[in-house]
Amino acid sequence: MAMQFYASPEQVQRDRSEYARKGIARGRSAVVLTYEGGILLVAENITTLRKISEIYDKIGFAAVGRYNEFESLRRAGIRMADVNGYSYDRRDVTGRFLANAFTQTLGAIFTETQKPYEVEICIAQVGSSPETDELYRITYDGSVMDEPGFMAMGGQAEAISNVLRERHDATADLKTALHLAAEALGSVGGENGQTRSLDSKQLEVAVLDRRRKGRAFRRIHGASLVTLLKGEQDVPEGDLGDVDAAPPQQATEKPTVSAAAEEQPAKAPEGDPAEPSDGVNGDGS
Template sequence: MTQQFYVSPEQLMKDRADFARKGIARGRSVVVLTCRDGIALVAENPSPSLHKLGEIYDRIGFAAVGKYNEFESLRQAGVRYADVRGYSYSRDDVSARGLASVYAQSLGSVFTTEGKPFEVELAVAEVGAEPYQDHLYRLTFDGSIADESNYVVMGGQADVVNEALARSWNQDTGFPDAIRTAVGALSATRAPAEPTGTANGSSGYGNPGSAADAGAAPERLGAGLLEVAVLDRNPMSSRGTVRAFRRINTVELDRLLSGPEGD
């Protein structure tokens, strides 16, 4: 009779966490940041239909990195939760905090009981009437939840993007400047625009840090490689609707990224 193979709980949890982190790190980064006009959500995403950003409820947005099928199922579950709660009680009873708690429970349950953890990282954002009323929640694959302030960076080379964002973020800017700031931070992981010498290892998945080390300017992400949405702080006055979420199309984004004159 063969003896059952034993793995300690500590080693099992560590292996699952390492597996999930590697999967998330392969994804392109997402930035969610607050500003004077509301909350901007910016993702490096060349797909026009497989969205990493979405709307959950009137003033609540969703951003994710990792495996699309996994975070899309979570987004849909969040929409159902918000609709049922808003219909059963009141629309004011639907909050980012409540939604983040539900997501944390689901992610934690999958991480501890299922054979494979979700390879996802989520951000739930709720825009308030004033900047100090904004809420940003970050959720990791194991169900951990953090109440963030100012901005959230997820996926890819988050450390590089976070460092670039820390130098340039300003809460007193409007959406155009905030989006340009986020795009500039995401572009910090890119290779140089066009090396003057030979381009050894110049694939899209090369070492992005080498550009900064060499002092070369990184290639700026274009509108076709980005997915951008905003949560408008005053949607009633600007668009006549209570729904704060709005996607920025490629034409508008290209004009916005062209320079300050897009303001």
């Protein structure tokens, strides 16, 4: 009879934590920080797969790690937010509500499955002022932390956080905040410890704009991102980009009558009375 090896619960948890941390550290980093106009989300990303997304009206999502794992969490979060907003009230969908849901899901996966998720997530909710902005960090084991104005995930997150801690200013404008995020991401990963200069093709950028009504999420890409990174001039608010999928525009000439109602009933042929002529069966019987 084969003997099974025994491992203490503490050792199993340590092994899972070490496995998840190594997987997350291999990926490229992302930073989230507040600024005067809202919340800025920046990720180092050279692919078309997105690390930053919109969850709900005032709530954004950023993640690092294995794409297939955090993408499934993102889709589940969107469905949950839509169902609760439709069933109750849109104001009931908050960043704290979603952070608690992600915490329970990741905690259950970490303790009950053989392989933990190699992901780290940020749920950001923009408020009416920088003091009311909310940033929640959810880790692979279901732990959640309320971050004070900025955070870095993935890669060498500690070194990036040190740069943000020294220079972060919640009253800075968008251009200043974007320069800080790009410099923080480029402060690690260079050859022999040298800094890197990241351009628009290496960055995925989005904001949660507190001045917008309704959906606050906006992507920044193309010429607008290049202009902001160069710092030569400000970009007009209308040129910063828009949401991923805007609602369809209302039709200008929407029909008010269905096609079936427009069809005329067929006329009876001549000589075929509608009622029997003899008042019985019409055949003389």
